[in-house]
Amino acid sequence: MKTEVKQENDITIVAVSESVDALTAADLTKTISDQISDGRVNLVVDLAGVEFMSSAGLRTLLGAVKESRSAGGDLRIVSSNPGVDKVLKMSGFHNIAKVFTSSAQAVASFSA
Amino acid sequence: MAETFRITRAAYLESLGDFRKFLKEHCKDVNAETLYDLQLAVDEACTNVITHGYADMDPGSIILDLELDSDSISITLTDFGRAFEPGAAPTPDVDAPIEERELGGFGLFFIQQSVDQMDYKATEDGNKMILRKLLKPPSSAGLH
Numbered sequence A: 001m002k003t004e005v006k007q008e009n010d011i012t013i014v015a016v017s018e019s020v021d022a023l024t025a026a027d028l029t030k031t032i033s034d035q036i037s038d039g040r041v042n043l044v045v046d047l048a049g050v051e052f053m054s055s056a057g058l059r060t061l062l063g064a065v066k067e068s069r070s071a072g073g074d075l076r077i078v079s080s081n082p083g084v085d086k087v088l089k090m091s092g093f094h095n096i097a098k099v100f101t102s103s104a105q106a107v108a109s110f111s112a
Numbered sequence B: 001m002a003e004t005f006r007i008t009r010a011a012y013l014e015s016l017g018d019f020r021k022f023l024k025e026h027c028k029d030v031n032a033e034t035l036y037d038l039q040l041a042v043d044e045a046c047t048n049v050i051t052h053g054y055a056d057m058d059p060g061s062i063i064l065d066l067e068l069d070s071d072s073i074s075i076t077l078t079d080f081g082r083a084f085e086p087g088a089a090p091t092p093d094v095d096a097p098i099e100e101r102e103l104g105g106f107g108l109f110f111i112q113q114s115v116d117q118m119d120y121k122a123t124e125d126g127n128k129m130i131l132r133k134l135l136k137p138p139s140s141a142g143l144h
Helices: A025-037 A055-070 A082-090 A103-109 B013-026 B032-053 B107-114
Strands: A002-008 A011-020 A042-053 A074-078 B003-010 B061-068 B072-079 B117-123 B126-134
Touching: A002 A025, A011 A025, A011 A055, A011 A103, A025 A042, A025 A055, A042 A055, A042 A082, A042 A103, A042 B032, A055 A074, A055 A082, A055 B032, A074 A103, A082 B032, A082 B107, B003 B013, B013 B032, B013 B061, B032 B061, B032 B072, B032 B107, B032 B126
Parallel strands: A011 A042, A042 A074
Antiparallel strands: A002 A011, B003 B061, B061 B072, B072 B126, B117 B126
């Protein structure tokens, strides 16, 4: 798994690629958590480059949504891989957080 | 006639990627959705074995036996750790609001959602989880 963090105005984008499984999910949890601790509470987690995500990744995302909202912000998701999307849908994730198909849409949604 | 393949790996989280790669290499003729379902079911089952089955003991091995038939794919995962009780795991509430959400508990649920049949038995030759996925005819293949 690889992550790249970038800033667009007040929004922090965490772009993830390769696989988020039980081995790598902890690194993603830490990356997102570090942002929130530093006061960057409005986040977009971009999963467009993710080839595979298991329930371990979902666990990370659920925890991160809770953490960002507790800090007064929000976390939104970008998903375009049909497999990753299915994992989000099976878990009812769409009822909990906003899911977009592009990073631009997700970033724009914060100012809507 | 069915084709069979086998991979054996140590029960470490580092092995998860090897199992996924093995499935991708051998399930060449299935669509992307079916491959993802198989990889997800195997990943969740192996994660369970690694983190619970072999917890507090020296990690042993996980054997994956793959059987490709014209109308189905069967996978048998064998481990030698503690047996798990599929009936003991609660089904997650996927409609619950975030405040009431547990973070975990999706592993077994995802396995059940991803394959058509799941059997589990603890035998003298190890614990065996048997997963079976029916292959759809090409006309109905693809993600919906």
